[in-house]
Amino acid sequence: SRSLRLAVIPGDGIGQEVVAEGLKVLTAVLPADVKLETTEYDLGARRYHATGETLPDEVLAELKQHDAILLGAIGDPSVPSGVLERGLLLKLRFAFEHFLNLRPGKLFPGVDSPLAGNPAIDFVVVREGTEGPYVGNGGTLRTGTPQEVATEVSLNTAFGIERVVRDAFRRAAARPRRKLTLVHKNNVLVHAGHLWTRIFQQVASEYPEVTTEYLHVDAATIFFVTQPERFDVIVTDNLFGDILTDLAAAVTGGIGLAASGNINPTGEFPSMFEPVHGSAPDIAGQGKADPTATVLSVAMLLEHLGFTAESAAVEAAVAADLAERGDAVRSTHQVGDAIAARVSG
Amino acid sequence: SRSLRLAVIPGDGIGQEVVAEGLKVLTAVLPADVKLETTEYDLGARRYHATGETLPDEVLAELKQHDAILLGAIGDPSVPSGVLERGLLLKLRFAFEHFLNLRPGKLFPGVDSPLAGNPAIDFVVVREGTEGPYVGNGGTLRTGTPQEVATEVSLNTAFGIERVVRDAFRRAAARPRRKLTLVHKNNVLVHAGHLWTRIFQQVASEYPEVTTEYLHVDAATIFFVTQPERFDVIVTDNLFGDILTDLAAAVTGGIGLAASGNINPTGEFPSMFEPVHGSAPDIAGQGKADPTATVLSVAMLLEHLGFTAESAAVEAAVAADLAERGDAVRSTHQVGDAIAARVSG
Ligand SMILES: CC(C)[C@H](C(=O)O)[C@@H](O)C(=O)O
Numbered sequence: 001s002r003s004l005r006l007a008v009i010p011g012d013g014i015g016q017e018v019v020a021e022g023l024k025v026l027t028a029v030l031p032a033d034v035k036l037e038t039t040e041y042d043l044g045a046r047r048y049h050a051t052g053e054t055l056p057d058e059v060l061a062e063l064k065q066h067d068a069i070l071l072g073a074i075g076d077p078s079v080p081s082g083v084l085e086r087g088l089l090l091k092l093r094f095a096f097e098h099f100l101n102l103r104p105g106k107l108f109p110g111v112d113s114p115l116a117g118n119p120a121i122d123f124v125v126v127r128e129g130t131e132g133p134y135v136g137n138g139g140t141l142r143t144g145t146p147q148e149v150a151t152e153v154s155l156n157t158a159f160g161i162e163r164v165v166r167d168a169f170r171r172a173a174a175r176p177r178r179k180l181t182l183v184h185k186n187n188v189l190v191h192a193g194h195l196w197t198r199i200f201q202q203v204a205s206e207y208p209e210v211t212t213e214y215l216h217v218d219a220a221t222i223f224f225v226t227q228p229e230r231f232d233v234i235v236t237d238n239l240f241g242d243i244l245t246d247l248a249a250a251v252t253g254g255i256g257l258a259a260s261g262n263i264n265p266t267g268e269f270p271s272m273f274e275p276v277h278g279s280a281p282d283i284a285g286q287g288k289a290d291p292t293a294t295v296l297s298v299a300m301l302l303e304h305l306g307f308t309a310e311s312a313a314v315e316a317a318v319a320a321d322l323a324e325r326g327d328a329v330r331s332t333h334q335v336g337d338a339i340a341a342r343v344s345g
Numbered sequence: 346s347r348s349l350r351l352a353v354i355p356g357d358g359i360g361q362e363v364v365a366e367g368l369k370v371l372t373a374v375l376p377a378d379v380k381l382e383t384t385e386y387d388l389g390a391r392r393y394h395a396t397g398e399t400l401p402d403e404v405l406a407e408l409k410q411h412d413a414i415l416l417g418a419i420g421d422p423s424v425p426s427g428v429l430e431r432g433l434l435l436k437l438r439f440a441f442e443h444f445l446n447l448r449p450g451k452l453f454p455g456v457d458s459p460l461a462g463n464p465a466i467d468f469v470v471v472r473e474g475t476e477g478p479y480v481g482n483g484g485t486l487r488t489g490t491p492q493e494v495a496t497e498v499s500l501n502t503a504f505g506i507e508r509v510v511r512d513a514f515r516r517a518a519a520r521p522r523r524k525l526t527l528v529h530k531n532n533v534l535v536h537a538g539h540l541w542t543r544i545f546q547q548v549a550s551e552y553p554e555v556t557t558e559y560l561h562v563d564a565a566t567i568f569f570v571t572q573p574e575r576f577d578v579i580v581t582d583n584l585f586g587d588i589l590t591d592l593a594a595a596v597t598g599g600i601g602l603a604a605s606g607n608i609n610p611t612g613e614f615p616s617m618f619e620p621v622h623g624s625a626p627d628i629a630g631q632g633k634a635d636p637t638a639t640v641l642s643v644a645m646l647l648e649h650l651g652f653t654a655e656s657a658a659v660e661a662a663v664a665a666d667l668a669e670r671g672d673a674v675r676s677t678h679q680v681g682d683a684i685a686a687r688v689s690g
C-alpha cells in the first residue's frame with residue numbers, strides 16, 4: 001500500500017474551516033490502498049502571539065519530510081503587516097524553491113462573472129515565485145523621520161526566469177490553444193524587463209508551435225476585463241502575478257473559487273497548495289467561508305502527486321456542484337459535504 | 346489681454362490626431378481675451394530615428410518656459426522598448442517634478458462598462474509620479490549570459506510620499522464622500538509599504554473628516570471590478586498607480602476616454618496633460634482614434650490653469666456627447682468637431 005504524507009497548515013481565520021473541507025474531499029477521493037498520513041502544524045497568528053515564532057527551523061525541517069503541504073490562510077490584523085507574510089508564507093515559498101506559482105483562471109459554468117455576458121475564461125497564470133520584488137531585499141534610512149528613505153530591490157536572474165519560462169512553454173505546448181503571453185513592464189523596468197524578454201524569446205525559438213505575445217502589465221489588466229478569453233497561458237513575475245491572479249479570481253467569480261499551487265517541479269522540496277484568498281477574519285468561525293478554492297487546490301495537489309484521475313474527479317465534482325449551486329446559501333461544511341459525496345459516489 | 350503659452354508634443358501614432366482635436370476644443374472654449382500661443386515640439390520616434398535624440402537639454406529648457414504641456418502619445422514598435430518611455434515621457438515627469446499624476450475614473454452616462462450592470466463609478470486616482478520603481482535605478486550583471494542578474498530599485502522618500510499624500514487628503518476632504526484609500530503592498534514590500542502607511546496615518550490625523558482605508562494592491566484590483574463604486578479618492582505609488590489606472594480606464598469604458606494630468610502643484614514647472622492611452626500604431630493615421638481622452642485632458646489642463654468654468658464646460662460637452670453617442674461610428678475629426686461645437690454654442 002502507498003502512503004501520502006501531508007503536512008497541513010490551517011493557519012488563521014477561515015483557514016481552519018476551509019482546510020477541514022479540503023481534507024474531507026481528499027480523504028473521500030483517494031484510492032483505498034493509499035494511506036493518508038496528515039500532520040497538522042500550528043503556525044500563524046496564534047503561535048506568533050504565544051511564542052513569537054513564525055516558522056522555526058525545526059518545523060521547516062519537519063515540513064521538508066512531507067510529500068506536500070496544504071495551507072489554509074495566513075494573517076491576522078493583530079499581527080503587524082508583513083510579519084507572518086514574510087516570516088512564514090514567503091519563507092516557505094523561498095525555502096522550498098516554489099518557483100512555479102500556478103494559478104488557474106477559469107469561469108466554471110453556472111458561475112456568474114462580474115463581467116457582462118460571462119465570457120469564456122480558461123487560462124492559467126504561471127507566476128514566478130522566488131524572485132522579483134518579493135525577495136525582501138531593501139531597507140530604510142533615517143527611519144521614522146521626515147528624511148526617511150525606503151528601498152525595495154527587485155532581484156531577477158536568468159536562472160530563475162528560465163526555469164519558470166520553460167515550464168510555461170511546456171504547459172502552453174500541451175494545451176489545445178498553444179498560446180503564451182509574457183506580462184512585464186519592460187518599457188519602464190528596463191533591466192528586469194529586458195532580461196525576461198530575452199529569455200522568453202530564446203526559449204520561444206524551441207517552441208515554434210506556441211504562439212507568443214508580450215503585454216505590459218497595465219495593458220494586461222485591461223484585457224483581463226475586456227477580452228479575458230484571449231488568454232491561454234500567462235507567464236509573469238512574482239509581483240505582477242500576485243496582482244493579475246487576484247484580478248483573475250475576481251473576473252472568474254471571486255476568490256472563493258481561486259486555487260493555487262506553489263510548486264517545486266524538481267521534487268527536491270514539497271510543494272504547497274493553498275487557496276488564493278486570505279484569512280478573512282471578518283467572517284472567520286461562522287461557517288460562511290466557501291471552501292471551493294481549497295478543494296480545487298487539493299485537485300492541484302493530487303495532480304502534482306500523480307493522482308491524475310482523482311484530481312480530475314475532484315475538479316469534475318466541483319464543476320458539477322457549481323453548476324447546480326445557484327443562489328442557495330450553504331455553510332462551509334455543506335459545500336464540503338456535497339463535493340465529497342460526489343467524489344465518493 | 347491674457348496669454349496661455351502651451352507647448353504641444355503630438356508624439357507618435359494617433360498622438361498627432363488626438364492632439365489636433367484637443368487643440369480644437371481648447372481654442373473653441375477659451376475666452377476671447379485669452380491669447381493662445383502654441384509651440385509644437387517634434388519629439389518621439391521620428392526624431393529619435395532622425396537624430397538619435399529623445400529629449401535634448403535645449404528642448405527641456407524651452408518647454409520649461411510654457412504654462413503647460415499637451416502631449417499626445419509616445420512610443421513606436423520601431424524603437425527599442427524603454428528608450429522613448431524613459432528618455433522622453435518619464436524624463437519629463439521627473440525633470441518637471443510631476444509628483445501628482447492625477448487620473449479620474451468616471452463612468453459617464455451612456456457609456457457601457459464591461460462590468461455587468463454599469464455600476465456608478467466616480468473616483469480619482471492620485472498616482473505618485475516621481476518615485477518608486479519608476480526611478481530607473483538598477484542594472485544588470487553578466488549581461489546577456491546565462492548568469493545574468495538584473496535589479497530594479499524602488500526608491501521612496503518621506504518627502505516624496507508626504508507631498509502627494511497631502512494632496513490626496515486635500516482632494517478627498519473637498520469631495521462629497523470624503524473617502525481616501527491608500528493602496529500599496531505593505532505586507533510584502535515592507536520597507537516602502539510601511540513608510541507609505543506611516544505617512545498616510547500621520548497626515549490622516551489632520552483630516553478627521555476624511556474616512557480612510559488601506560488596501561493591498563491585489564485586493565484593490567478585485568474591488569475595481571466587483572465594487573468600483575466604493576472608491577472616492579485613491580492614493581498610491583507610481584507602479585501600482587500605473588496598473589490601477591489602466592484597469593480603471595477599462596471598467597469606465599476604455600482607454601479612449603481616460604484622461605490624465607502630470608501635475609507640479611507648486612507651479613515651479615509646467616504641468617503636462619495627456620491621454621492615458623498609447624500611440625496605437627495599429628490604427629494610426631486612419632482617423633479612427635477616439636480623441637475624447639485628450640479632450641478630457643484639456644479639461645484638466647484648463648482646471649489646473651484656473652479656467653474653472655471653461656474646464657467644466659468641456660467636461661459637460663464631453664458628457665453630453667457621450668450620452669448621445671450610442672453605437673454611431675464617427676471619425677476622430679467628427680468627435681472633436683461635435684465637442685468643439687458644444688463648447689462654442
Ligand atoms: C499574503 C501575500 C504575501 C500573498 C502574496 O503576495 O503572494 C498573497 O497575496 C498571495 O497572492 O498568495
Ligand SMILES: CC(C)[C@H](C(=O)O)[C@@H](O)C(=O)O
Nearest residue numbers: 187188218430434435587621
Ligand atoms: C508609457 C509608460 C511609460 C507610461 C507609464 O508607465 O507611466 C504609461 O503606461 C502611463 O500610464 O502613462
